[in-house]
C-alpha cells in the first residue's frame with residue numbers, strides 16, 4: 001500500500017509502497033520482484049536507512065520460534081519487537097544481552113544497526129550475542145549464517161543496514177537475571193574532566209551512560225549526570241518486591257498529542273530543561289533501586305515524543321571518537337555550545353573495544369544529540385563531520401540522514417571490504433535505501 | 445477448563461489474530477490450514493508465550509471428500525469451531541475464469557458448509573458446542589464489483605442462520621460474523637477508507653466477545669450495520685443503476 005513514511009527524526013518523509021508478509025515464502029517471493037526495496041522494522045532509526053520508494057515491513061513476521069529457558073537462548077522471526085521479547089523472557093529470569101534506549105525496535109533492526117546499549121564496554125554490541133541467523137538474498141535464497149557459517153555474509157549483515165538481504169530469523173543468547181530491578185547510582189559531574197574521570201573510575205559497572213549539558217559554557221562546561229546500574233540481586237531489592245522479583249513493569253504510556261512548532265524548542269526551553277534536570281539532582285550521589293523500565297527506557301513513557309521537534313523533524317547527530325581524541329570531544333562540544341543548538345537529549349557514553357566490519361561502535365567516546373531541522377543546520381553539521389573525521393571518528397548510520405559519501409568513505413576503515421560483500425550478495429543493488437544511494441554504497 | 449478451539453483457516457490474518465486471542469485467554473487450540481508448515485511458527489509462538497497446547501492440522505476446505513476423515517482424526521473434539529476460511533480475488537478476473545468462480549464459491553460457501561455439517565452433527569449429538577462462521581457484509585446485497593464473492597458469502601450467511609435455528613434445540617450455538625473492510629492480506633491490493641477498516645486484532649477481540657456472550661450476529665465496527673441497512677433498502681430500480 002502506498003503511504004507516507006518517515007523514521008523517528010521525521011526527516012526525510014517520503015511516499016513508499018509498503019508491503020507486508022507473514023510467512024517466509026511470501027518474503028522470498030517478494031524479494032524476487034524487479035524494483036529495488038529495503039527492509040523496514042519499526043522505523044526507529046532516525047534518518048533514511050529504512051526508507052525507499054519500495055519497502056517491506058517485517059512487523060507481521062513476528063513469531064517466537066524457540067526459547068531455551070535453561071540455557072537462555074531465544075529464537076524468533078525478525079519483526080518481533082523488543083518489548084514483546086522482554087514480556088516473555090523477564091518473568092522467566094532472562095534479559096536482553098544488549099538493549100538500545102527504546103524497546104520499540106525489531107530484532108531485525110537490532111541486528112541490521114548492530115545496536116549498542118549502556119553495557120557496550122562490558123558486553124559489546126547486539127551482534128556479539130547472535131548465534132545464528134537466516135538472511136534472504138536477492139534471488140530469494142535463504143542463507144543460514146553465523147560467525148563460522150557464511151561468515152562474510154554474517155559480518156556484513158551485522159550493522160549492514162539491510163543491504164545484504166532481509167534478515168528473517170535470529171537466534172541469540174540472553175543474560176540471566178534474578179530480578180527485574182536495577183540497582184542504580186547517579187553521580188553529578190561538575191564539568192567534562194570530571195565526567196570522563198567518573199566514567200573511568202566506574203568502568204566496572206555493567207551499565208553506564210551520562211546526560212550532558214551541551215549549552216553550559218565556562219567552568220561548568222560539560223557538566224553532566226552519570227547514571228550507573230547493575231541488575232539487582234534478590235537481596236538488593238526491598239522486601240515488598242521480593243515476592244515477585246521478576247515482575248514486569250506496568251506499561252503506562254502517554255501520547256504526545258501534536259506536533260509542536262519547532263520554535264518552542266529554542267535555546268531557552270533547552271536551558272530551562274537542563275536547569276530542571278539538575279534541580280532534581282541536588283545531591284552529588286543518589287542510590288536507588290528502580291524497575292528496568294525507567295532505567296533503560298525513560299523516553300518510551302511518552303509515545304511519539306519526537307513530535308516535540310515539530311513538523312520539519314530533527315536530526316540525531318551521533319559520533320564516536322577514539323579515546324585519545326579527548327581534544328576532539330572538547331572541540332566539538334565547544335562548537336555546539338557556541339552555536340547554542342544543543343538539545344536536552346545529549347547522551348555521552350564510553351564504548352569498549354570493537355572492530356567489526358561495518359558496525360558503528362569502536363573504543364572511544366560517543367555523543368548523541370537531537371537538533372531540530374532548520375536553515376543552516378546542514379552546513380554546520382558538515383563542519384562537525386570534518387572535525388569528527390579529523391579526530392579519527394565516525395557517525396552512526398542508524399541516526400544519519402545527511403552525511404556526505406566522502407565522510408563515510410574516510411571514516412569506516414573496512415568500507416571497501418563491506419562493499420565487496422554487498423556486491424557478492426546484492427550485486428544489482430536490489431536491496432537499497434535512500435541512505436545507501438546517498439552514500440554510494442549501492443547504485444541503481 | 446476451557447474447551448479447545450478449532451480455527452479453520454488459521455494462516456489468514458484473522459485466523460492468526462484469533463489464535464493469539466484465545467491462547468492468551470487460556471484456550472487450547474487446533475490450528476487448521478492448507479499449508480500446515482506455515483503454522484509451525486505460530487504454534488511455537490503461542491506455546492512459548494502462553495503455555496497453551498496447540499495442535500496443527502492440515503486440511504483443505506475445498507476437498508470435501510476428506511472432511512469426515514479430518515474431523516475423525518481429531519482425538520479430542522474441539523468444543524468451539526471458528527471457520528475463517530475464505531477466498532477473494534478481483535471480481536473482473538473471477539467472472540472471466542470459471543475455475544476462479546468455482547474456487548470462490550467452494551472456499552467461501554460449499555466447502556465450509558460441507559465441513560460444518562459434519563461438525564454440527566457431532567455437536568448436536570453431544571448437546572453442546574459453539575460454531576462461529578466468518579461471513580461478510582458483501583453477502584447482504586450483490587454489487588457489480590464483488591458479486592461472485594458476495595453471493596457465496598450470502599449463501600454462507602443464510603446457511604449459518606439456518607444452522608443456528610436448527611441447532612438451538614440441541615444446545616449448540618451458532619454465531620454469524622459480518623465484517624466490513626479489514627486490513628488483511630486479502631484486501632492488501634485495495635485502497636480502503638481507514639476509518640471503516642478494522643485491524644485483525646480488533647476483529648479477533650470482537651469475535652472472542654461475540655462467542656463468550658453467545659451473540660447471534662455481529663458486525664465488526666458498529667456502523668457497518670447501519671451502512672448495510674441503508675444499502676439493503678435502496679430500491680432495486682435505483683440500485684441497479686449505481687456503480688457499487
Ligand SMILES: Cc1cc2nc3c(=O)[nH]c(=O)nc-3n(C[C@H](O)[C@H](O)[C@H](O)COP(=O)(O)OP(=O)(O)OC[C@H]3O[C@@H](n4cnc5c(N)ncnc54)[C@H](O)[C@@H]3O)c2cc1C
Nearest residue numbers: 041042043044045100101106108109112113115116162167
Ligand atoms: C528513543 C530511541 C533511542 C535509541 N537508542 C539507541 C541506542 O541506545 N543504541 C543504538 O544502537 N540505537 C539506538 N536507537 C536506534 C535504534 O535502535 C536503531 O535504529 C534500530 O535499528 C531501529 O530498529 P527498527 O526495528 O525500528 O528498524 P528500522 O528503523 O525500520 O530500520 C533500521 C535499519 O535496519 C534495517 N532492517 C530492519 N529490519 C531488517 C531486517 N529484517 N532485515 C534486514 N534489515 C533490516 C533497515 O533496512 C534499516 O537499515 C534509538 C532509537 C530511538 C528512537
